[in-house]
Amino acid sequence: MTDKALSFRLPTPRNLGYSFNWVGRIGLLVILFWAVVAIIGPEIAPYPPGEIVNWDYFTPMSHDYLLGTDYLGRDVLSRILMGARYTVGIALVSVFLACAGGVILGMVAAVVGGWFDMILSRLLDAFNGIPSLLFGLVTVAAVGSSIPVLVLTLAAIYLPGSYRFARALSVNVNTMDFVTVARARGERTPYLILREIFPNILGPVLADLGLRFVFIVLVLSGLSFLGLGVQPPNADWGALVRENIEGLSLGAPAILFPSVAIASLTISVNMFIDNLPTKIRDRS
Amino acid sequence: MLRSLTTWMLVGQRLAIALLTLVIVSFAVFFATELLPGDVAQILLGQAATPEAVAGLRKAMGLDEPAILRFLGWLAGLLHGDLGTSYVNHMAVAQLIGDRLVNSLKLAGITTLVSVPVSLVLGISAAMWRGSILDRVVTVLTISVISVPEFMVATLAVLIFAVWLGWLPALSYAADTSSFTAILKAYAMPVITLTFVVSAQMIRMTRAAVIETINTPYVEMALLKGARRSRMVLRHALPNALGPIANAIALSLSYLVGGVIIVETIFNYPGVAKLMVDAVSTRDLPLIQSCAMIFCVSYLSLITLADLIAILSNPRLRR
Numbered sequence: 001m002t003d004k005a006l007s008f009r010l011p012t013p014r015n016l017g018y019s020f021n022w023v024g025r026i027g028l029l030v031i032l033f034w035a036v037v038a039i040i041g042p043e044i045a046p047y048p049p050g051e052i053v054n055w056d057y058f059t060p061m062s063h064d065y066l067l068g069t070d071y072l073g074r075d076v077l078s079r080i081l082m083g084a085r086y087t088v089g090i091a092l093v094s095v096f097l098a099c100a101g102g103v104i105l106g107m108v109a110a111v112v113g114g115w116f117d118m119i120l121s122r123l124l125d126a127f128n129g130i131p132s133l134l135f136g137l138v139t140v141a142a143v144g145s146s147i148p149v150l151v152l153t154l155a156a157i158y159l160p161g162s163y164r165f166a167r168a169l170s171v172n173v174n175t176m177d178f179v180t181v182a183r184a185r186g187e188r189t190p191y192l193i194l195r196e197i198f199p200n201i202l203g204p205v206l207a208d209l210g211l212r213f214v215f216i217v218l219v220l221s222g223l224s225f226l227g228l229g230v231q232p233p234n235a236d237w238g239a240l241v242r243e244n245i246e247g248l249s250l251g252a253p254a255i256l257f258p259s260v261a262i263a264s265l266t267i268s269v270n271m272f273i274d275n276l277p278t279k280i281r282d283r284s
Numbered sequence: 285m286l287r288s289l290t291t292w293m294l295v296g297q298r299l300a301i302a303l304l305t306l307v308i309v310s311f312a313v314f315f316a317t318e319l320l321p322g323d324v325a326q327i328l329l330g331q332a333a334t335p336e337a338v339a340g341l342r343k344a345m346g347l348d349e350p351a352i353l354r355f356l357g358w359l360a361g362l363l364h365g366d367l368g369t370s371y372v373n374h375m376a377v378a379q380l381i382g383d384r385l386v387n388s389l390k391l392a393g394i395t396t397l398v399s400v401p402v403s404l405v406l407g408i409s410a411a412m413w414r415g416s417i418l419d420r421v422v423t424v425l426t427i428s429v430i431s432v433p434e435f436m437v438a439t440l441a442v443l444i445f446a447v448w449l450g451w452l453p454a455l456s457y458a459a460d461t462s463s464f465t466a467i468l469k470a471y472a473m474p475v476i477t478l479t480f481v482v483s484a485q486m487i488r489m490t491r492a493a494v495i496e497t498i499n500t501p502y503v504e505m506a507l508l509k510g511a512r513r514s515r516m517v518l519r520h521a522l523p524n525a526l527g528p529i530a531n532a533i534a535l536s537l538s539y540l541v542g543g544v545i546i547v548e549t550i551f552n553y554p555g556v557a558k559l560m561v562d563a564v565s566t567r568d569l570p571l572i573q574s575c576a577m578i579f580c581v582s583y584l585s586l587i588t589l590a591d592l593i594a595i596l597s598n599p600r601l602r603r
Binding site: 255269 | 301304305306308309312313316317427428431432433434435436439440442443446447448538541542545546549550560561563564565567569572576579580583584587
């Protein structure tokens with residue numbers, strides 16, 4: 001051991017144990033690709049996404065319309081590029097809200113403990129007892145569908161899971177010697193949470209955030225597919241599948257490619273998270 | 285096996301938690317559908333209604349009572365089987381749901397009958413020959429199914445079985461029950477889709493449960509004694525993995541609840557989920573409440589069942 005520690009090693013990602021294998025790299029590439037598309041997609045779209053450009057509907061792939069046209073004769077490629085902004089954007093905002101809320105509450109509950117912890121845990125566990133898609137259906141039924149409502153609903157659905165995960169990790173860290181020492185020093189709760197607990201659960205929490213992102217994309221697409229998510233004339237990928245469902249019996253590209261887009265995003269996030277260096281994933 | 289008093293206390297505790305959860309869930313459903321949308325009387329009568337008419341209807345519907353009393357009244361009605369009346373066609377909700385519930389349960393039942401044996405065989409053999417081609421194919425397939433939305437599995441199934449192979453009708457639910465093959469055809473597509481969705485979870489969990497048992501020292505001992513791989517897994521490991529596997533089955537069946545919503549909508553299957561999705565688009569709140577409660581109760585009971593199996597089958601939890 002001492003030999004290893006003393007010998008000179010360049011602090012490259014590989015030597016520090018932070019390198020990805022090729023499956024993880026492919027996943028990361030696809031994620032970055034869709035992230036870029038979500039930002040610049042509408043600018044590089046060949047046609048305006050809402051405009052009817054061809055009088056023929058469900059046309060196959062052609063030179064003019066790379067991915068064919070949809071049920072109204074709109075360009076599918078442009079609509080997918082625009083849809084990326086809705087799917088990726090809504091899912092990202094909701095996952096950050098869900099995880100930020102869940103992690104903060106989880107750390108506080110673990111450090112404070114007692115009644116606060118017990119009541120909060122019971123309450124949020126109860127919300128875990130509502131199936132996620134159903135939760136979405138009920139809120140959309142109650143207040144109607146708009147993008148802020150979707151973001152908040154999705155965040156609310158996945159907050160309890162994130163809370164549970166963060167709390168379990170924090171409880172483990174909380175019993176460690178350095179936390180006890182900090183407590184004995186007389187440090188206050190905010191310090192304990194921010195400087196002692198948080199840095200030590202960050203890795204697994206980020207991995208959890210990735211998985212939750214996948215779930216949120218799936219539920220969002222499901223809601224949009226049921227016609228209760230992003231409302232026309234805007235469309236995320238789930239809504240694109242829904243509006244072109246009649247092209248299914250024709251095997252139209254208008255229904256294939258939005259599905260492929262969803263699958264490529266969710267599968268690559270899963271691939272990326274599965275192949276994260278263990279140093280990040282299982283830090284505690 | 286004699287179970288001690290503490291086991292039953294653990295079971296009782298779990299049931300009490302389930303009951304408490306149910307109360308909280310029903311409050312959430314009631315709150316979301318009754319209080320969030322604003323004035324129900326106003327919604328029902330439309331924008332043109334006079335304030336007097338709205339006030340009259342509010343009184344008639346009991347909307348002027350405090351929310352907590354209305355919640356208790358609703359809960360009591362629910363327990364007596366009085367689910368209220370639909371806003372849209374003024375029929376009793378219980379009557380609307382009745383047949384639909386039977387249809388949904390049929391779909392869920394058939395899916396369970398198909399998916400449980402398939403998943404057990406695939407999950408156990410994947411664990412038995414870990415790292416083999418079979419295992420790798422199964423792993424990749426299950427991960428793919430889990431990471432795509434349910435409607436995509438349905439779309440793919442339609443593309444493969446209806447469009448390319450031409451075996452089954454595409455999107456229509458045929459109410460034709462004249463012959464056995466007609467019934468088979470009507471159920472095939474929804475059942476295939478749901479089986480894929482549920483089995484993917486079940487196979488993964490079964491495989492994990494068996495592998496965890498294989499990794500224990502006593503199974504390694506069986507291997508060292510020279511037992512064949514099949515004997516080592518089936519005779520030595522499997523009996524101890526039965527608890528976790530049963531737990532996995534109950535947990536994965538809870539994915540039916542989400543899957544059924546999508547599948548019934550796609551295939552136009554006349555079940556509770558389709559009824560609920562339609563009710564959401566017409567904002568028929570009493571109908572939504574009852575359907576939501578049906579789903580929550582089935583979801584909760586499956587999760588609770590999974591936990592109870594885990595408690596009863598694990599001697600270490602008995603203490």
